[in-house]
Amino acid sequence: MVGPVDFNRTVEYWQQDKWQGCFPVKWHIIKDVQNSSLRHIKLGNNENKPVTNSRDTQEVEFEQGMEILKIFKDDEGTSSILDDFKFYEDREKKMLEKKAKQDKSQKQGKSLWTL
Numbered sequence: 001m002v003g004p005v006d007f008n009r010t011v012e013y014w015q016q017d018k019w020q021g022c023f024p025v026k027w028h029i030i031k032d033v034q035n036s037s038l039r040h041i042k043l044g045n046n047e048n049k050p051v052t053n054s055r056d057t058q059e060v061e062f063e064q065g066m067e068i069l070k071i072f073k074d075d076e077g078t079s080s081i082l083d084d085f086k087f088y089e090d091r092e093k094k095m096l097e098k099k100a101k102q103d104k105s106q107k108q109g110k111s112l113w114t115l
Contacts (some may be wrong), residue, residue: 001023001025002024003024003027005019006023029069029073031075033071034077039088043063045059051068
C-alpha cells in the first residue's frame, strides 16, 4: 500500500456493493506460491494460526512478513493469478450473455400472456 484509502473513488470489480473506496499499491512479486510453502509460519496476533488461515486485512508482524517475502522471492513458480484473468473474464462474459438471453426470453413470455 503506497497511499491512503480514497473512499470517494469506486471501482467496478467488486461483486458486491458493500465495499467502497480503493488505495494504490505497488506489487513487488506476483506469482503463485503453494500454501504448503507458507503453512509453517504462525501468526501470534491470530491465535498462533498458520498464515495460510488468515483473512484479508490480517496484520502480519515484520519477522513473519520478511519470511513470507523470502519464500515468494525464492519460489521457483512461474505462474501467477494474472495468467488466469482472461479465463475469468471470458467466463463472466458468457454468464452475462446467458443471463441477458434468459431475461429477454422471460420478458417475451410475459408479453405473450398479457395479450
